[in-house]
Amino acid sequence: MTKSAQAADNQFLPEATFDNTAEERTYLKSRLCAAFWHFASLGFDEGIAGIITVRDPEDTGTFWTNPITVPFAHMTPDQLIRVDGATGLTVEGEGVVNLPAFSIHAEIHAARPDTQAAIHLHTTYGRAYSSLGKLLEPITQDHTAFYEDHAIFDDFTGIVFDRMEGKQIAAALGNAKGVILRNHGLVAVAETLDAAVWWFTIFDTCCHISLLAEAAGDPIALDDEVARLTAQQIGNHQVGYASAQRLLARAIDARTQVGGRS
Numbered sequence: 510m511t512k513s514a515q516a517a518d519n520q521f522l523p524e525a526t527f528d529n530t531a532e533e534r535t536y537l538k539s540r541l542c543a544a545f546w547h548f549a550s551l552g553f554d555e556g557i558a559g560i561i562t563v564r565d566p567e568d569t570g571t572f573w574t575n576p577i578t579v580p581f582a583h584m585t586p587d588q589l590i591r592v593d594g595a596t597g598l599t600v601e602g603e604g605v606v607n608l609p610a611f612s613i614h615a616e617i618h619a620a621r622p623d624t625q626a627a628i629h630l631h632t633t634y635g636r637a638y639s640s641l642g643k644l645l646e647p648i649t650q651d652h653t654a655f656y657e658d659h660a661i662f663d664d665f666t667g668i669v670f671d672r673m674e675g676k677q678i679a680a681a682l683g684n685a686k687g688v689i690l691r692n693h694g695l696v697a698v699a700e701t702l703d704a705a706v707w708w709f710t711i712f713d714t715c716c717h718i719s720l721l722a723e724a725a726g727d728p729i730a731l732d733d734e735v736a737r738l739t740a741q742q743i744g745n746h747q748v749g750y751a752s753a754q755r756l757l758a759r760a761i762d763a764r765t766q767v768g769g770r771s
């Protein structure tokens with residue numbers, strides 16, 4: 510399905526459309542910066558961890574991402590780099606990528622041609638929940654976005670530079686929108702960057718809620734039938750895309766107010 514056809518299908522909120530790939534690339538780079546500003550505002554920028562990859566609309570084996578040295582809050586389109594999925598080498602822009610993290614994303618994007626974006630950040634609640642080694646139970650409406658739509662990768666063996674771990678994580682993810690990397694953190698993917706931003710944000714929030722609820726008592730999960738129905742209502746791409754709009758608008762506004770370049 511073409512991008513325009515997808516946009517026409519989205520009755521909930523029309524998606525951005527483009528006349529050519531150059532226009533789409535410019536848009537995606539500015540949108541990617543807004544995503545970094547958003548996650549910076551949540552405190553998700555930590556050390557040299559954390560990566561967002563966005564598939565180039567023309568050279569689809571390459572991905573726009575963050576150079577390892579630039580803080581999320583400082584990101585501007587001219588600082589983004591384009592990295593080859595097969596080699597991990599920077600093919601446009603200045604700087605290098607976090608190679609272990611990129612290798613995971615490259616394998617996910619290779620296994621999932623439907624994914625425009627993948628997000629992996631070292632968040633407090635995502636990491637804490639990941640240590641439990643279990644899926645999220647559908648204990649709130651928001652959790653159902655991940656009902657039967659997230660997975661666990663439970664074979665962490667340290668930071669690995671070869672591609673095998675990335676292939677295994679991609680296999681664990683399957684067709685889902687997210688995977689919990691046990692003892693490591695969260696990965697979320699989507700067919701648009703905007704939706705990926707939303708899924709990652711609430712993936713972490715759901716981990717937070719589950720930690721709170723399980724610490725306080727024995728949370729009651731929704732019945733499978735209700736969880737499945739609610740997942741269809743709020744777990745689809747249109748809702749993910751629409752829900753990200755306010756987050757990203759807020760990040761862009763905050764950036765403008767402090768006089769930053771966008």
Ligand SMILES: [Zn+2]
Nearest residue numbers: 558559610694
């Ligand atoms: Zn990581």
